[in-house]
Amino acid sequence: MLESQVLQQAQSLLYQQAMVSMQGEWVGAIAAIPRRQTSKAQKAEHEGALNYGEIFIRDNVPVMTYLLLQNKTPVVKNFLTTCLHLQSHSHQTRGIFPTSFVEHDGELVADYGQRAIGRVVSIDATLWWVILANAYVNHSQDHDWAAQPQVQSGIQKFLDLILRPGFRESPTLYVPDGAFMIDRPLDVWGAPLEIQVLLYGALRSAANLLRHSPSPRPHTPHACIRYARNLRRHLLKHYWVTSRTVQVLRRRPTEQYGDGIQNEFNIQTETIPHWLQDWMGDRGGYLIGNIRTGRPDFRFFTLGNCLGAIFDVMSRNQQYALFRLIMRNQQHLVAQMPLRICHPPLDDVEWRKKTGYDRKNLPWCYHNGGHWACLTWFLVIAMQRQQPLMPEDLKYQVRSFLKECYELMLRQLPQQQWAEYHDGPTAYWIGQQARTYQTWTIVGFLLTHHFLHEDPKESHILDL
Numbered sequence: 001m002l003e004s005q006v007l008q009q010a011q012s013l014l015y016q017q018a019m020v021s022m023q024g025e026w027v028g029a030i031a032a033i034p035r036r037q038t039s040k041a042q043k044a045e046h047e048g049a050l051n052y053g054e055i056f057i058r059d060n061v062p063v064m065t066y067l068l069l070q071n072k073t074p075v076v077k078n079f080l081t082t083c084l085h086l087q088s089h090s091h092q093t094r095g096i097f098p099t100s101f102v103e104h105d106g107e108l109v110a111d112y113g114q115r116a117i118g119r120v121v122s123i124d125a126t127l128w129w130v131i132l133a134n135a136y137v138n139h140s141q142d143h144d145w146a147a148q149p150q151v152q153s154g155i156q157k158f159l160d161l162i163l164r165p166g167f168r169e170s171p172t173l174y175v176p177d178g179a180f181m182i183d184r185p186l187d188v189w190g191a192p193l194e195i196q197v198l199l200y201g202a203l204r205s206a207a208n209l210l211r212h213s214p215s216p217r218p219h220t221p222h223a224c225i226r227y228a229r230n231l232r233r234h235l236l237k238h239y240w241v242t243s244r245t246v247q248v249l250r251r252r253p254t255e256q257y258g259d260g261i262q263n264e265f266n267i268q269t270e271t272i273p274h275w276l277q278d279w280m281g282d283r284g285g286y287l288i289g290n291i292r293t294g295r296p297d298f299r300f301f302t303l304g305n306c307l308g309a310i311f312d313v314m315s316r317n318q319q320y321a322l323f324r325l326i327m328r329n330q331q332h333l334v335a336q337m338p339l340r341i342c343h344p345p346l347d348d349v350e351w352r353k354k355t356g357y358d359r360k361n362l363p364w365c366y367h368n369g370g371h372w373a374c375l376t377w378f379l380v381i382a383m384q385r386q387q388p389l390m391p392e393d394l395k396y397q398v399r400s401f402l403k404e405c406y407e408l409m410l411r412q413l414p415q416q417q418w419a420e421y422h423d424g425p426t427a428y429w430i431g432q433q434a435r436t437y438q439t440w441t442i443v444g445f446l447l448t449h450h451f452l453h454e455d456p457k458e459s460h461i462l463d464l
């Protein structure tokens, strides 16, 4: 297939099959486009046994970003307003946004986790809504929308969830296992990176949005910024690692008490894995997956790191170190399909204990080391927005790296029916339980093409 035909196919799948209308207006896109049902299992799935026919907030982040770039701003506004109507009013969950929603007999039915597999809650949806709302207002300059009382009150309700007293002093948001894109147990409870970086983005976005109202109450932009600053300091201090910082970590004392100590989380040297040495080389750096008392998680999580760059949690030099690390480990993180969601996978006894024998998350599969093409555009914008100031050698390397990523997607995705994910270690196989015609795979490709070949300047679209 020619490149132009692939692009055309992707666009027509998005507009003609993925987008859902209600009362004549688009309200969002379903997660995967259903195929003709040939087997009983497929029929059951289409009839609602699984939820890929629902509109997920997180899956619509790339969709809405793409629509902004196509200047279809009213659709994005309608999506944001629809989600806002679904913000929870119930006593225990007031202020949260649903993971997904679906139309039933003209009514929208939302899932806040009460219908989800394993009853997991999704915390990222709420954070993403605020970030997307800010991107919409920045792009469209629709300040009137932001100033509306219901929008302002939605943001205040979100801030009620964050800026409230709690049992801990730490600025991180403490969450249960599987509270974001990785929505099954994978030992990602506590303070997983993706949530913390999204929280940073959401607080900075909320501060911008609150400025559109004359006197925001009770939470002020200033309070959001102060919190975000603390959080950034915390992430850079405890999550950022390079070969140099690891050597300091390895020689810290343990069992310390009180103020002014070096090892606040009482981490033993043995928790620092050996694969790190070769993985980081002497010029790489990244934000580790999680910090918890005694149990840091050194796994590399791709989305949390890309967002850490896009939201400038990392300094410019740290971003360069991240890009060098990713390219150094291209064989792991890209292989035959960009990008691996996290590295390395949990295996053996760790897989058994920490996933609860989850067969969907076998080592190298799905969230546990699988590859997701829908993540590529995040890395593309992270790299593209830094391109102009990059040292020449890095710029050259980044350019050819991104070209390779794009060509892998172009060559394989249409043939593989826009599969949801690929299984490792080389990502050559389509995911064992992957949906086909997955919307964020389709749109992720369109976005990758847009930022690489149409308008690299627009890679600032998610800037805070």
Ligand code: GLC
Pocket: 031, 032, 052, 056, 058, 059, 180, 181, 182, 183
């Ligand atoms: C799976 C993924 C989740 C995604 C959903 C819809 O549950 O783990 O991240 O939002 O499918 O595509």
